[in-house]
Amino acid sequence: xxxxxxxxxxxxxxxxxxxxxxxxxxxxxxxxxxxxxxxxxxxxxxxxxxxxxxxxxxxxxxxxxxxxxxxxxxxxxxxxxxxxxxxxxxxxxxxxxxxxxxxxxxxxxxxxxxxxxxxxxxxxxxxxxxxxxxxxxxxxxxxxxxxxxxxxxxxxxxxxxxxxxxxxxxxxxxxxxxxxxxxxxxxxxxxxxxxxxxxxxxxxxxxxxxxxxxxxxxxxxxxxxxxxxxxxxxxxxxxxxxxxxxxxxxxxxxxxxxxxxxxxxxxxxxxxxxxxxxxxxxxxxxxxxxxxxxxxxxxxxxxxxxxxxxxxxxxxxxxxxxxxxxxxxxxxxxxxxxxxxxxxxxxxxxxxxxxxxxxxxxxxxxxxxxxxxxxxxxxxxxxxxxxxxxxxxxxxxxxxxxxxxxxxxxxxxxxxxxxxxxxxxxxxxxxxxxxxxxxxxxxxxxxxxxxxxxxxxxxxxxxxxxxxxxxxxxxxxxxxxxxxxxxxxxxxxxxxxxxxxxxxxxxxx
Numbered sequence: 082x083x084x085x086x087x088x089x090x091x092x093x094x095x096x097x098x099x100x101x102x103x104x105x106x107x108x109x110x111x112x113x114x115x116x117x118x119x120x121x122x123x124x125x126x127x128x129x130x131x132x133x134x135x136x137x138x139x140x141x142x143x144x145x146x147x148x149x150x151x152x153x154x155x156x157x158x159x160x161x162x163x164x165x166x167x168x169x170x171x172x173x174x175x176x177x178x179x180x181x182x183x184x185x186x187x188x189x190x191x192x193x194x195x196x197x198x199x200x201x202x203x204x205x206x207x208x209x210x211x212x213x214x215x216x217x218x219x220x221x222x223x224x225x226x227x228x229x230x231x232x233x234x235x236x237x238x239x240x241x242x243x244x245x246x247x248x249x250x251x252x253x254x255x256x257x258x259x260x261x262x263x264x265x266x267x268x269x270x271x272x273x274x275x276x277x278x279x280x281x282x283x284x285x286x287x288x289x290x291x292x293x294x295x296x297x298x299x300x301x302x303x304x305x306x307x308x309x310x311x312x313x314x315x316x317x318x319x320x321x322x323x324x325x326x327x328x329x330x331x332x333x334x335x336x337x338x339x340x341x342x343x344x345x346x347x348x349x350x351x352x353x354x355x356x357x358x359x360x361x362x363x364x365x366x367x368x369x370x371x372x373x374x375x376x377x378x379x380x381x382x383x384x385x386x387x388x389x390x391x392x393x394x395x396x397x398x399x400x401x402x403x404x405x406x407x408x409x410x411x412x413x414x415x416x417x418x419x420x421x422x423x424x425x426x427x428x429x430x431x432x433x434x435x436x437x438x439x440x441x442x443x444x445x446x447x448x449x450x451x452x453x454x455x456x457x458x459x460x461x462x463x464x465x466x467x468x469x470x471x472x473x474x475x476x477x478x479x480x481x482x483x484x485x486x487x488x489x490x491x492x493x494x495x496x497x498x499x500x501x502x503x504x505x506x507x508x509x510x511x512x513x514x515x516x517x518x519x520x521x522x523x524x525x526x527x528x529x530x531x532x533x534x535x536x537x538x539x540x541x542x543x544x545x546x547x548x549x550x551x552x553x554x555x556x557x558x559x560x561x562x563x564x565x566x567x568x569x570x571x572x573x574x575x576x577x578x579x580x581x582x583x584x585x586x587x588x589x590x
Contacts, residue, residue, distance in 0.1 A: 107382075107412070107436040107507065109389070111396040114426035115144055118417035121173040121407045122428070128415050129171035129180055130426045136171035136182055138207075139428075147171060147180070150203055150211040166203045166213060172223050180205045181222040181231055186213065204231060204238070214238050224255040224262075230281075232256045232264070237281040244281045247288045253279060255310045255317075263308035263317045276306040276319050276338075293343040296321045296336040308338070310358040314513075315339070318346075318356035318365050335367050337381070347386045349377055356381070358407045362439045362510070366405035366414050378405035378416050383437060383508045389414070394432060402427060412436060437508030438463035444501060446515030450522050455488040455495055459512050465505040472500045491519050532572035533584040537564050542589040545571055547582050556585065 117132030119139075128139040136147045147168045164186040171182040186199050202222040205211035214222055214231060222233035231238040232253030235246055246253055248266030256262045262279035266288055276291040297304040300323045308319035322333040335356035336343040348354040351370020359365045365381035371388075378389040389402045402418040412431040417424060442460035449455060461467055461484065471481035474497045478486065484503075488495055496519040501512045535543050541564050546556040562571055576582055 108392050108394045108432045109414070109429035110432060111393050111400070112428040112430065113396075113420065114139055114415070114428055116424060117426050118404070118424065119406060119415035119426035119428065120171060122409045122413060122415045123174045123178070124176045124409050124411070126409070126411070126413060127174055127178060128426075128428065129174045129182070130415070131170050132426075134169045136168045138171070138174075138180065147182075147205070150184070150205050152186070152203060152211045152213040164213060166201065166211065168203065168205075169200075172221075173225050175225045175229070176227045177229070178207050179225055179229060180207065181214075181225045181233075183221045202231075202233060204229075214243070224253065226256045226258055226260070228258070228260070230256050230260060232262050232279075232281075237262060237279070237286065239281055239283060242283045244283065244286050246279055246281065247286045248277065248279075250274075251277075251279070251288065252307075254308065257311045257315070258313045259315075261311055261315060263311045263319070265305075265307040273303065273324050274305045274307065276308040276321075278308070278311075278317075291317075291338055291343070292341065293319075293321055293336055293338060296334050296343050296345045299334060299345065300332055301325060306336075309356065312359050312361045312363070314361065314363075316359055316363060318359045318367070320355040320367075335365075335369070335381075337365060346381050349379060349386070349388055351376075354379075357405060360408045360410050360412070362410065362412070364408055364412060366408045366416070368404045368416075375401065376403045378402040378414075378418070380405065380408075380414065383510075389429065393429065400425075400427070402429075405429075410439075412439075433464065436463060438467055438503040438505055438510045440503060440510055440512055443513045444499060444515050446499065446517045448518040448520065449491055451492055451519055452490050455491040455517065455519075456485065457487075457499055457501075457515070457517075458485040459501050459503065460484070461503040461510070463503075463505050463510075464507070468504045470502045470504075472502070473497055475500075491517075493519050493521070495519055528577040530572050530574065531576040531582060531584070532570055533586060535562065535564065535569045535571060535586045536567060537588070539564050539567060543586045544589055545584065545586055547573070547584050549579065549581055549583075551583065559584075561589070 117130055119128050119130040122128045126141045130137055137144050150166045152166045166184040166186045168182050168184040171180055174180050181204050183202050202214040203211050222231045224232045234252050237244045237253055251266040253262045253264040265274045266277050267274045276293055277288045279286055279288045293306050303325040304321055305324040306321040308317045311317040316339040318337050320333050320335050323331045330352050333353045335346040335354045349369040350372040354369035356365050356367040367379055368376045369379050371377050379386055380389055399421045400418050405414050405416040408414045414429040418427050438461045440461045444457045444459050469482050469484055471478045471486040498514045498516055500514045503510050543562050545560045547559055548556055
């Protein structure tokens with residue numbers, strides 16, 4: 082029954098992708114990066130990858146093999162302080178060009194049945210000395226953010242501090258600019274693992290499970306899940322997999338997690354799919370089997386999952402694009418495919434005049450007082466003419482069709498959630514929902530009081546008199562005061578009721 086339900090789900094998603102995916106996604110031009118696989122790309126288009134056990138770096142023009150790296154040992158074994166690392170895999174590169182991966186360094190031989198003890202992680206900035214991270218043979222780093230925080234198998238590396246990840250046999254796969262780590266941790270004693278987020282600092286780490294039940298429920302009761310990438314907005318992607326002991330092959334489905342819940346991204350009709358990366362515009366890339374069992378790279382944009390093999394406009398003869406591993410904020414995708422049956426790394430660049438808008442600055446909500454101006458704005462870019470439509474509480478606002486929305490004098494009716502849809506001829510991008518609160522400042526009654534300061538000897542008595550106009554000699558007695566200090570201020574509590582009043586103090590015998 083479960084198999085039938087999954088196959089029905091995959092078939093419907095294949096039909097959806099076949100009919101509408103090519104219309105929703107852009108097209109791409111191909112750059113062949115040579116044999117092997119491309120694993121990651123940063124914001125400036127620098128790429129790292131592997132050709133077997135030989136990692137390489139692509140600077141946008143030339144591909145070079147990573148050298149043997151002289152390293153400082155972050156957690157040295159007794160008697161060691163430095164060691165050369167021979168890279169074997171480069172997993173990621175951040176926007177500052179820092180590369181992380183794994184390699185081999187001199188060390189004692191492994192114990193029987195144990196992994197090589199000289200297999201370790203490294204951080205390398207492209208020149209000079211790198212850093213060896215983690216205990217030998219244990220901790221492989223997988224992700225690095227622009228601030229230099231590195232995450233990997235059981236540990237995060239914050240600055241120069243090694244922080245164990247909370248949970249059991251936890252793995253950090255990616256870390257965003259805000260330091261949010263995503264990955265997995267083992268449930269109980271295993272064998273199941275579950276997608277989660279981590280926070281890590283020099284004082285320790287914590288983790289939180291992710292609610293991906295909407296996707297897990299399609300796979301049965303024995304399901305594992307893992308988060309593989311997170312963008313700066315906290316949106317993350319990963320996969321859920323049937324972890325039961327039978328049947329085979331194991332079904333897996335990709336998911337997108339945002340605002341506390343997950344949605345399934347569908348598939349290209351095969352039994353296994355995985356979402357590998359998401360950029361700050363919310364575009365997702367990954368891999369999904371087609372019905373014959375061949376993996377195909379996919380892109381998910383504007384709620385549509387599309388086969389990248391149908392979107393490359395030229396130079397794709399002889400290619401099968403199998404795995405899309407990473408995407409940057411320019412929409413450039415890197416991964417692995419087969420070129421005439423040989424594994425090749427690829428770079429796919431969006432066709433310049435055929436992409437939906439991208440939002441670079443989201444509208445900001447907040448709290449204002451009734452009667453104050455309300456101003457919302459969005460910054461977006463994309464080819465062609467951009468159009469805008471602001472919404473309030475899910476309803477289009479008439480005439481609100483520019484990148485700003487303003488109300489000269491807000492009322493309570495202007496409170497609520499706002500969103501703007503930015504469109505061009507190739508698609509529509511929705512902004513974040515933002516909340517605006519409007520409150521009323523209670524009116525205040527302000528009164529000003531007049532008075533007179535009387536100076537004299539303590540104990541003296543004075544009569545306070547007033548008239549309503551200069552020249553009036555009909556002085557009226559207001560009060561009698563006895564000085565308790567040499568200078569005494571008497572305030573006329575009735576003065577707000579009189580537009581004019583003049584005062585004098587008369588010494589009493």
